[in-house]
Each structure stands twice: as structure tokens, then as C-alpha cells.
Amino acid sequence: MRNKRFFPYLILILLVPAAGEFQFYPLPVDFRVSFATPILLLLLLYFKDVHAPLSGLLTGISVVLTRIGLGVFGGEDLAPMITLHLPVLGYYVTYGVLFHFIPIKNYSRRPLFIGLFACLLEVASSGVELTARALVLNLSVTSGLVLTVLFVAVIRSFFVMGFYMMILYHDLQTKEKAQRKKNDNILLVISDLYVELIQLKKSIQTSERTTSESYFLSKQLQEQGNNEMSKRLLQIAGRIHECKKDGQRIYASLSSLINRQEFKEWISVSEIIDLVVRANKSYASFLKKNISFEVEIKGRPVKFHSYFLLSILNNLISNSVEAIEESGRIKITADHAVKEGRMTFSIKDNGRGIEPKYHDVIFSPGFTTKYNASGNPSNGIGLSYIKSVIEAHQGTIWLMRSVPHTATEFTIDIPVTLKIEEDAS
Known part of the structure; x- marks a missing residue:
């Protein structure tokens, strides 16, 4: 000290x-x-x-x-x-x-x-x-000496002022960069929560249907005289109902967090892609991989629900980063087809690819080709989550093609009228 x-x-x-x-x-x-x-x-x-x-x-x-x-x-x-x-x-x-x-x-x-x-x-x-x-x-x-001192003082003071302004500008730029990085990280976290929120809502709806079906089945068993089984089934329905209530409380808390107004709910496609690219450049650097990113945006400028699109693109692009072994390239294309009223996104990489025998099951829950250093598989919910989120928004996703170390391309198609606000400009 x-x-x-x-x-x-x-x-x-x-x-x-x-x-x-x-x-x-x-x-x-x-x-x-x-x-x-x-x-x-x-x-x-x-x-x-x-x-x-x-x-x-x-x-x-x-x-x-x-x-x-x-x-x-x-x-x-x-x-x-x-x-x-x-x-x-x-x-x-x-x-x-x-x-x-x-x-x-x-x-x-x-x-x-x-x-x-x-x-x-x-x-x-x-x-x-x-x-x-x-x-x-x-x-x-003498008076001349005093005037000279004053002149020198003014000149040096302006030098100090100019140099100090440069320091302030650099400080402002540094703080702005740090704040932008902080906001980017928060947006990415919230976008992940948004995906979980959709899955939680789906689970709540399933629990509600299961509770209702169990209740009516319990009544039928009671009418048939099977009181013991009816009672047990009613208890199970009660426990499912409690789980649903817990899920609703969690859903309400997460919804409140996500809907806070510190961040823009609607962001332009270019801003969202720029944010995701910055995040995945850092991810690639963390994995010690040399990956170049290319972005192409076609059509009129539009705005998306930030958490919805962030969660989808970030998951797919991070998958591409992981699929590339040491060095490679990733291309993100966004195309607004005005006549059809839809937005198409393409994520292409030259990573290790997906074998043809797996093409029909890659979106199935539990499927994975990723294993950690101990040989344990990942949970395999990434692509299935993405698919369910996109379908919940009346969109589709498919594997366009996959040629190992040449091109693996996923395509997303989303209706513009449902999930996009058009830029007035």
C-alpha cells in the first residue's frame, strides 16, 4: 500500500x-x-x-x-x-x-x-x-518581460488544454466501448433466457393439459368403482398442478426481467448480426481458432425482436465456430424477400460438417455429435431448441447442405409480417 x-x-x-x-x-x-x-x-x-x-x-x-x-x-x-x-x-x-x-x-x-x-x-x-x-x-x-511571461503562459495553457481534450476523448471512447460490450453481453444472456422462456411456457401448457386429463381420468375411474386408483391419480394430478404453478411463477419473473426497458426490444438486422459476430469472434479467440466472418444483408432494412433473433443466430453461429477445427470462415446472409413477405437467414461454414446418415435426425432432442474431453456427449438440445423456437414464431429451419470441410449451411425462414417491424426510413 x-x-x-x-x-x-x-x-x-x-x-x-x-x-x-x-x-x-x-x-x-x-x-x-x-x-x-x-x-x-x-x-x-x-x-x-x-x-x-x-x-x-x-x-x-x-x-x-x-x-x-x-x-x-x-x-x-x-x-x-x-x-x-x-x-x-x-x-x-x-x-x-x-x-x-x-x-x-x-x-x-x-x-x-x-x-x-x-x-x-x-x-x-x-x-x-x-x-x-x-x-x-x-x-x-520590465513590462516586456511580464508580457513575455503572459504570452508563454497562454501558449502552454492551450497546449495543455488540447492534450487534455485528447485524453478525455480517449477516456470517453474507452468507456463507451466497455459499456457497449457490457450491453452486448446482457443482451446475449437475455436472448438465452428468452429461449428458455419459450420452452418453459411449452412445459406449463403441457402440465396444464396433463393435469386436466388426469383429473377427468380420475373421475372416470371413480365412476367405475376404482376409488383407490382414482385417488392416486388425483394426487398425481395435484403434484403436476403444483409443478405448473411453480413454472408459472418462474415464467412471470423471467418475463418481468426480459421486458424491462433498459434495452431496445426491436433492433435492426444489421445491428443484431454485428452483435452476434462480435460475440463469436471473442468465442473463436477464446478457443484459439482463426475464423473470418463475412456478412451479407439484402433487401430493405427491417427490425426484429432482439431476443428472438439473437438467441437463434447466436446458437447457430457458435455451433459453426465449434465445428471449425483450427481455422476457417463463416458467412451470414440475411435476405428480405419483399414479395413473399418473409426473411431468410443463411449460416454457412467450412467446418467438419454433418454426415449424411444424420441429416434426418439432427433436430431431434438428444441427438449430438459433440463430446467433451472425457468422451461424454453434450445434452443435444441446441438444434431442437432452435427448431421449436422458430416454429413457435411460424418459421422453419432446415439443413440446406453439408459437405465436410467445404460447406455446411443452415437456412431459416421467418414471416416478416408476424415478427418484424419495418424501418420507417
Whole structure:
């Protein structure tokens, strides 16, 4: 913890003197202008927890010692070097003290105010240094000298303001990218929940039908005099009914979560495909696979229910990523056939493919060609889930073709009028 607290001060006492050696002399006296002050200001703004007066003192001592050391190393006498450079300490101490008392950090998101405050700090600090030089070196402070100091302060302040604006822009871009990634991940999670929600609704409906059939069968058995069997069947119907109630509560909670308004419910096809491609590029990178993605969108711009289409495309494209062994390509095509009022999606890859003998059963629950490192099969519900979700929305899915390591292509066909909102543009 102590090392972390000391680190900003170490950066200050190393970088500022180094930046100070890039200088020029605008005056006919030993009054230099360098990049030390802009670097000092930027570091004080960046390290929000440093004590500014202490930073100014340590930086000033470091700058003075650096300049004296360089002078002595260059053959100059020590005493004149101390006299010449000691007034600089007043500059940095004044800068640190004023930075501490002026609320400059309150305007960290307003570059113009940063530039104005920087100008004020530099003029005041330069005034202290010039006064010290006037006392030590008998320097005559003229109006021309003061105007030059003001001019240099303005120029360096605009430099600081411009550089600080670039830092703010980079920071904004970084935060925007992180937020977009977070939103993408949440949308993908919700799209997976959406698929589960459809399956849960189907299970609830099945439970309701089973409960009803069990109840009527129980009544028939009772009428036939088989009271014991009727009673047992009625108990089973009651337990199924309880399961249905539990399912309804879960369904209501998931529906409430999915229908929250933080995210757009309807998203354009291009946005959805872009999101899925970004996610699966990361997935391919995680699996250490070199996969290129190609996207082709035809027809008029349309919008889909985001969770519905995300869940379908993400499952199919992730299957393609897994099917490619080391490197390959995946092509996603979206085609809006206006006359037929339908949208067709095609996902094609050059992975290991599907053997012809499995073509008729790939959408069956439990079928799988995936095995983990221990040789255990996956649950085989992926394609069957996708098929049931698409059919629930009056759509169809089929395997167009599969030639191992050449082309495996799935095609989805969905009615536009039922599940798509057209873009007014």
C-alpha cells in the first residue's frame, strides 16, 4: 500500500525534470520555457489523490538538483549553479500550493476551464520565480518581460488544454466501448433466457393439459368403482398442478426481467448480426481458432425482436465456430424477400460438417455429435431448441447442405409480417 502511495510522487520527480530539459529561452536572461509545467499539470490531474503542495516541493527539488547536476557534469562550478537554479524551487512550490487551493479538479471535464486555470497557475508561479531571480541575480523585471511571461503562459495553457481534450476523448471512447460490450453481453444472456422462456411456457401448457386429463381420468375411474386408483391419480394430478404453478411463477419473473426497458426490444438486422459476430469472434479467440466472418444483408432494412433473433443466430453461429477445427470462415446472409413477405437467414461454414446418415435426425432432442474431453456427449438440445423456437414464431429451419470441410449451411425462414417491424426510413 505504501508503494502505491509513493508511486505517483516517483513519477512526478522523474518525468517533470526530464520534460524540463526540452526547453528554449525566449528572454535575454536565464529564464527557460520547457514542457515541464504541462507535464506537471497533467500528472496532478491524473493522480487525483496526491498532495499538490508536497508534489510541488518534491518536483521543485528534483528539478533543481537535476539542473545543478547537469551543469556540474558539464564543467560548471557548483556555487553559481545553485544560485542560478534555486529560484525554480519557488516556481514549483507556488504551483503546487495554488493547485491545492484552486478547485481545478472540479472542472476536470471542462477543458476550457482547465486551460484558464493552467494559465493563472503559470503566471502566478512565474511571478514568484522572477521575483526570486530579481532578488538573487539582480534581474530587472520590465513590462516586456511580464508580457513575455503572459504570452508563454497562454501558449502552454492551450497546449495543455488540447492534450487534455485528447485524453478525455480517449477516456470517453474507452468507456463507451466497455459499456457497449457490457450491453452486448446482457443482451446475449437475455436472448438465452428468452429461449428458455419459450420452452418453459411449452412445459406449463403441457402440465396444464396433463393435469386436466388426469383429473377427468380420475373421475372416470371413480365412476367405475376404482376409488383407490382414482385417488392416486388425483394426487398425481395435484403434484403436476403444483409443478405448473411453480413454472408459472418462474415464467412471470423471467418475463418481468426480459421486458424491462433498459434495452431496445426491436433492433435492426444489421445491428443484431454485428452483435452476434462480435460475440463469436471473442468465442473463436477464446478457443484459439482463426475464423473470418463475412456478412451479407439484402433487401430493405427491417427490425426484429432482439431476443428472438439473437438467441437463434447466436446458437447457430457458435455451433459453426465449434465445428471449425483450427481455422476457417463463416458467412451470414440475411435476405428480405419483399414479395413473399418473409426473411431468410443463411449460416454457412467450412467446418467438419454433418454426415449424411444424420441429416434426418439432427433436430431431434438428444441427438449430438459433440463430446467433451472425457468422451461424454453434450445434452443435444441446441438444434431442437432452435427448431421449436422458430416454429413457435411460424418459421422453419432446415439443413440446406453439408459437405465436410467445404460447406455446411443452415437456412431459416421467418414471416416478416408476424415478427418484424419495418424501418420507417
